[in-house]
Every structure is written in structure tokens, then in C-alpha cells.
Amino acid sequence: MTSPTTTLEKADPNDLNSLYKYLRVCDVADALDGIGYFNLTLMSPEVRPLWEGMKFWGHAATMRCVPANKPMWKLDTTEDIVDAHRIWFERHGHRKLPDDLAPGHVIVMDSGGGPEVGFWGSENTMAAVGAGAVGIVSDGNCRDTGEVILQRTPVAVRERGRTIIPGRIEVVEVQGTISCGGVxxxxxxMVGCDDDGVIVVPAEVAHEVATHARAILLADMYKRRKHYDALGMQPDSTVDVDAVLAYYDGI
Ligand SMILES: O=C([O-])CC(=O)C(=O)O
Ligand SMILES: [Mg+2]
Known part of the structure; x- marks a missing residue:
């Protein structure tokens, strides 16, 4: 975690991404409990970040997939085999998220429960980050996971997979209401992820939840800071109460 005082950065009360920045998934889970949203939007623990230390919050951009009902066909040349996606998409189309999504979004995909398919991989997840995504969440598979981990690309998925899209999965809708990981x-x-898992905060309560979660975080930081002192441990950014207070000052 970057210490907010090192950058003199301040939270913007009108920007949810900035209000959530230092919150832990557990703070937000407790805040949702506090307003009576018990477990409603906790994504299945099977949807996990691919590497330790991953943390993101952002507003959801959604995709809904279903298993393909048309087969891919045998290709005749190496060139065509390398280009299998294009050949399939040219025949059957490919729905994509809009190009003008605001930076700071989290792509959330309902994989449709079909066969193993590495819809996401080390290349297209990087392209998504380049287009402003701060996270990619799917209840399906990701492949090239060694590279995803090496790249520190923020991907949380249910499983690792090996195969490609043609003949296995189709995107049928973007920017609609979906189910992912049971929620x-x-x-x-708002969608968040850290080492504990993934959580969703319905937009209409996202502001209120951020306020409660901030208080929960700070109360816990105070207590953990005392333990650090009692145990003679060197403080780190997770117990830098002053820095977090300064970040949220005036809000
Ligand atoms: O090509 C795909 O569909 C997924 C993939 O492996 C990548 O993006 O690296
Ligand atoms: Mg790949």
C-alpha cells in the first residue's frame, strides 16, 4: 500500500474510486452488514485474485457470455490457425465493451458456465488495462496465468484454463445486469478485490458504505497500531493512521 502522505493525495468526495482506495474488502463487508446487506453481494470465494497483493476498486462494466452452440471448424493453414479468433469473429460476430468507458472501471464477466475456455489471457487483459480497466473479474477461466502473474495484471477468476474462444463461448450482452460468482x-x-476475495457494492449504497467502511478501517488501524507498538514492530503503511486521516481530511 502506498502511503497517502508521500503523495499528499486527498480523497475526492465526489469520486467513489478515490473514496474506496484504501478500504479493505473486509471493511466494506462489515459496512454492508451494518446497513443490513448481509452476504448479499459477496462473490463466491472461488473467484480469487491470481496473485497475492492484488487490490482494486472500481465501477463495474459488465459482460455476459453463454456457451457456444456452433462448432469451430478445422483450419487448413498455419496462418489461419494463428488467426482463429478473427476467422470465428468474422463469421459469428463479437460483442465488445464500449471504447469510451471511464478510466477506473472493473470488467466483470458472467462466463455462462460452459466448458473450460481461457477467454481472458495475458494479452487481452493487458489491452483492457490499457483501455482504463483497474481490474478484471470472471467466474470463468483465465489462461497464460504465469504471464498474468509476472505482468501483475489485476485478474480475479474462478479457474485457470487452456483453450481459446472459437466454438466454446460467445458474448451475448455488454453493460447489462449479470450474475457473477453467485451475485x-x-x-x-462498485467492485473490489483484495487477498480476501471479491465484493460488490450496489451503486445506490456505495457512498454510504464508503463512509461506514472508512470508520471501520480507521478503528482497526488504531488497534493494530497499538499491537505493533506493544510488540516492538516497525510500523508500516497499514497502521499509518495519520496518513489515512490526512487523505480523508474534510470528508
Ligand atoms: O487470445 C485469447 O483469447 C486469450 C489470450 O490468450 C490472450 O489474450 O492472451
Ligand atoms: Mg494468450
Whole structure:
């Protein structure tokens, strides 16, 4: 975690991404409990970050997939085999998220429960990050996971997979209401991930939840800071209460 005082950065009360920045998934889970949203939007623990230390919050951009009902066909040349995606998409189309999504979004995909398919891989997840995504969440598979981990690309998925899209999966809708990891996700809902797992915050309560979660985080930081002192441990950014207070000052 970067210490906020080192950058003199301040939270913007009108920007949810900045309000959530230092919150842990557990703070937000407790805050959701506090307003009576018990377990409603906790994504299945099977949807896990691919590497340790991953942390992101952002507004959801959604994709809904179903298993393909048309086969891919045998290709005749190496060139065509390398180009299998294009050949399949040219025949059957490929729905994509809009190009003008605001930076700071989290792509959340309902994989449709079909066969193993590495819809996401080390290349297209990097392209998504280049287009402003701060995270990619799917209840399906990701492949090239060694590279995804090496790249520190923020991907949370249910399983690792090996195969490619043609003949296995189709995107049928983007920016609609979906189910992912057993919970509802709508475009604009806040989605967060850290080492504990993934959580969704319905947009209409996202501001209120951020306020409660901030208080929960700070109360816990105070207590952990005392343990650090009692145990003679060197403080780190996770117990830098002053820095977090300064970041949220005036809000
Ligand atoms: O090509 C794909 O569909 C997924 C993939 O391996 C990548 O993006 O690296
Ligand atoms: Mg790949």
C-alpha cells in the first residue's frame, strides 16, 4: 500500500474510486452488514485474485457470455490457425465493451458456465488495462496465468484454463445486469478485490458504505497500531493512521 502522505493525495468526495482506495474488502463487508446487506453481494470465494497483493476498486462494466452452440471448424493453414479468433469473429460476430468507458472501471464477466475456455489471457487483459480497466473479474477461466502473474495484471477468476474462444463461448450482452460468482452485478456498481476475495457494492449504497467502511478501517488501524507498538514492530503503511486521516481530511 502506498502511503497517502508521500503523495499528499486527498480523497475526492465526489469520486467513489478515490473514496474506496484504501478500504479493505473486509471493511466494506462489515459496512454492508451494518446497513443490513448481509452476504448479499459477496462473490463466491472461488473467484480469487491470481496473485497475492492484488487490490482494486472500481465501477463495474459488465459482460455476459453463454456457451457456444456452433462448432469451430478445422483450419487448413498455419496462418489461419494463428488467426482463429478473427476467422470465428468474422463469421459469428463479437460483442465488445464500449471504447469510451471511464478510466477506473472493473470488467466483470458472467462466463455462462460452459466448458473450460481461457477467454481472458495475458494479452487481452493487458489491452483492457490499457483501455482504463483497474481490474478484471470472471467466474470463468483465465489462461497464460504465469504471464498474468509476472505482468501483475489485476485478474480475479474462478479457474485457470487452456483453450481459446472459437466454438466454446460467445458474448451475448455488454453493460447489462449479470450474475457473477453467485451475485448480481450492474454497470456502475462498485467492485473490489483484495487477498480476501471479491465484493460488490450496489451503486445506490456505495457512498454510504464508503463512509461506514472508512470508520471501520480507521478503528482497526488504531488497534493494530497499538499491537505493533506493544510488540516492538516497525510500523508500516497499514497502521499509518495519520496518513489515512490526512487523505480523508474534510470528508
Ligand atoms: O487470445 C485469447 O483469447 C486469450 C489470450 O490468450 C490472450 O489474450 O492472451
Ligand atoms: Mg494468450
Amino acid at each position: 448480481q452485478v450492474r454497470p456502475g456498481d
